[in-house]
Amino acid sequence: MSEDSADDHRPSSVQQFLNSCSKWIEAGDSHQSENSVSELVKFLETVADAALSDPDNVDAKNNALEVLSEIYGYLCSPSSNQEVIDALSYELPKTVSKFAGVSDRCLDIADSVIDRFVATCSPRDMLSILCEALSKTIKASAYVAPLLSGLSKVILYIQRRHFEQVKVAVPVIVSVLKVISLESEDGDTEIEGLFDRAIVMTFRSVQQEGIVNEKLRALLGLYVLQSMALVSVGISYKTSSCHHLVSQLSSFFPYCNISYYGLITGSDVDKMTNIVRGEDEDDYMSCLSYVKHGASLSVIWGHILDGVAQAAKEDLTAVKDELRSDQTKRWQAVGMLKHIYSFVNLPWDLKKQAIDFLLCITDRNISQNCDDEHMDFSSYIPSLFAALQAIEMVIIYAPDTMLRKHAFDAFKRVLADIPTSQRFDILKALITNCDSSSMIAILIDLVKGEMHMESCKRISMGNTEVQQTGNKECPNTFFWNATVLELVELILRPPKGGPPSLPEHGDALFS
Template sequence: MSEESADDHRPSSPLVLRVRQILNSCSKLIEGGDSHQSENSVSELVNFLETISDAALSDPDNVDAQNNALEVLLEIHGYLCSPSSDQEVIDALSLVLPKTVAKFACVSDRCLEIADSVIDRFIAMCNPRDMLSILCEALSKMIKASAYVAPLLSGLSKVFLSIQRRHFEQVKVAVPVIVSVLKVISSEPEDGDTEIDGLFDRAVGIANSIHEVCTKLEGIVNEKLRALLGLYVLQIMALVSVSMFYKQSSCHQLVSRLSCFYPYCSISYFGLMTGSDVDKMTNIVTGEDEDDYMSCLSYVKHGASLSVIWGNVLDGVAQAANEDLTAVKDELRSNQTERWQAVGMLKHIYSFVNLPWELKKHAIDFLLCITDENISQKCDEHIDFSSYMPSLFAALQAIKMVIMYAPDTVLRKLSFDAFKRLLADIPTSQRFDILKALITNSDSSSMIAILIDLVKGEMYMENRKRISTGNNEAQQTGNKECPNPFCWNASVLELVEFVLRPPQGGPPSLPEHGDAASFYHQIDFRRGYMMLVCVVFVFFYGLVVRNLLIGICFLLILEVVW
């Protein structure tokens, strides 16, 4: 005997009797065609139910209030399951009750189960397209509680399976609503909200439903829906990485389950790491509406690079994605432009404020893995760098933030190593422009000191190249673009002036001992400035004036700084 039928033999509480009375009134008015009065009656039912749920939610320790909520919810479910219920009445109730019933899911686990059943009943009895709109509207209410969202997500996964036509268009409308509410809840969880793992389990259930629909479709519709599934999975991957990292067991299971979708969606680790698969799926899904639609899927590139990082650090994840990660890393090591594309994707991890530091460390390790300590010797000076410059600059800026704000010394030092290797991967003719932009866009005096030290080191290396190659060879190069050892000329002098005489006036900024980058405090800031100036002039005018310049620069810096 079912629980609902067993309850029929118990004395009904006044609250249950009141719900039953309102439901009977709704039925009579709707069947009688009195639309105005029937709307009032349905509104009365909604208000009464919300009073019951609010009472239970406002006092979580009140057992009587929880029991009242469960009894009322069971009465609603029993009415919907009754063979005598009129379809027109159920259609009218379906417009408002899913949102109201979802609030009961926050009362207790048992109420969540019944709320699931109530929404399932509406889906079974009503038009799927109507239910899709109703459930999306209920999700848009944005109650920041996992339990409220959970039955609505499960309902959508079942609605997707019930849709008979225009599958891609229907799912495309629902996905932004789904990912938006998941993003809000995962980034701003309510105090005591312990159901986030169950919520993402239902989010994966939606992916399973989309996959099942895909298998029944062919041609361009299948291609579009598979691409949308891929973007959805990448977005969920990013959200799981942010909010579930501390629950390692649950997080690892979800990551593996999400990775299983990649082969079906024709997603490869190489395509994720270079961004080509993300761009391809985006073009298929959005067409000309990329900016508008992709604003709701703003974490897909984060999810793309995180997918590869998870595959690199967790056993079984790469296998779930059917990937050979060793081959991917070898390819990135051997191809400079593809490596730059990978850096452009990794920057999303480094700049992701809410991401756990441990994941950022794994991403730094991955960058160190695909770059070579002697990579500057292999750098192709003839590659058109201009199209990659903004992305690489953004990546260096993001790594710079890790250097400055990482909580432990090990990560800061690893990040600095990665920073230097990435700089070495940039053609010499463009490297100074990058360093200059990093310095002029930095508001941290300690970071400026670190960057100045890098400029000084670059100047020393350029001077050694100049001596080894000889002045005659340099003068014979008639290229319009500055040759490798001689492109840092007047610009270096301008940088020296910028550092010693800041545009805003006053003395040069001195390193702050409280700065998170102070692990490099051993860099003597004043000496660094002096040495840089000396190196610049020696580079251009030779060693004849070396001793004189050192004395002059020392006096100048004493005057400017003190």
């Protein structure tokens, strides 16, 4: 940088830009006002870029710190005109947030600058300004920290229609966290700080309303679940910082009327969704696409760490016992767990814990209530089928042999928990919708096993007695019927032609 250029970027220059802005804004010249603010923004971006492009340049860093300090000093000066501050508030938050990536000290001052705007300008205007700034810096994790903090603080200044204002902010925040989480790398410490700042917004909303507003409580509950999913993806699950964030998020459950039982069965998620969505607002929920993942993961985190369950004020042992004793609730839990098994970005370690949880709630001989004429099995079949497909993905793609074997054990237990009358249809659908020849061989072996068990049962009980029992007490529960032959033909003579899609070794997935 030349000497003249360096002079242009010294703190004395920023004061000239500020004086120019003040002059034209106070004069009411809108055209000159816009130009002067635009020139100030360009100047600040040049200073920030110089420091960011050369991290080893101490002079550039010091210059950025001094320029930013000048901005903050101007905003805090008693002689500053509020009209000028209002005009600067529309442009400077996004610009000064770039300085956050220069150094920790610059981050602190950038926080202070945005805090000053929040404290002195219209809260509703600042909410819109910060949301817009966040949406434009979504891929720059180092820059969004001051903006996230500003949003969490502006919540305190909003006195009316609190739910509506928070509802505007939530999609912007979760979009930022989603992009940064899915693109983060192991050991990225910046994302931990961002989640800390984002969680503060939940705390301030709780503090502001005292959680008496049902709509706000439901919205914050969904926000917490979305954050839970993103924390699980973005931060290594074995780190203490991840455990700290998960515990923090779990501590909000009592305030939001969320229970582990309601999360793992999905009832709390459905209830909160219906409250927040209202009428004709399906599009809004697209920003909260991971709430069901977060609901299931919240319970799994309680399964992994006792401290997390304690933070949520939950007794997970009682929840597991309840699921073991209630078949329909267990089916609902299986349907929720599928979101973990099919979550591509989720670490395998967490999927392993979710398989372990499924084994825990299916580890006893459970009555299938096949004689209950009033139970509607069919309504659960689509969800159970999708869950079995998700477990298939773990069996096929898990890098660890033991995890694949445990997933297969869980797969068989879920299948055994389905009424016999529906089991064959599900197995047939799994076979016809599977692209893995090894998995097809395993599924065929399960069909064979089911047929063998039924054959043994018929022999032991006698065909006549079996038919009478089946007709009177539990109709259509036996596995064997003519469609088995159709399945065999479908496998041996594929509809698209060619040889059967069968591997040479059926146990290839478990080797």
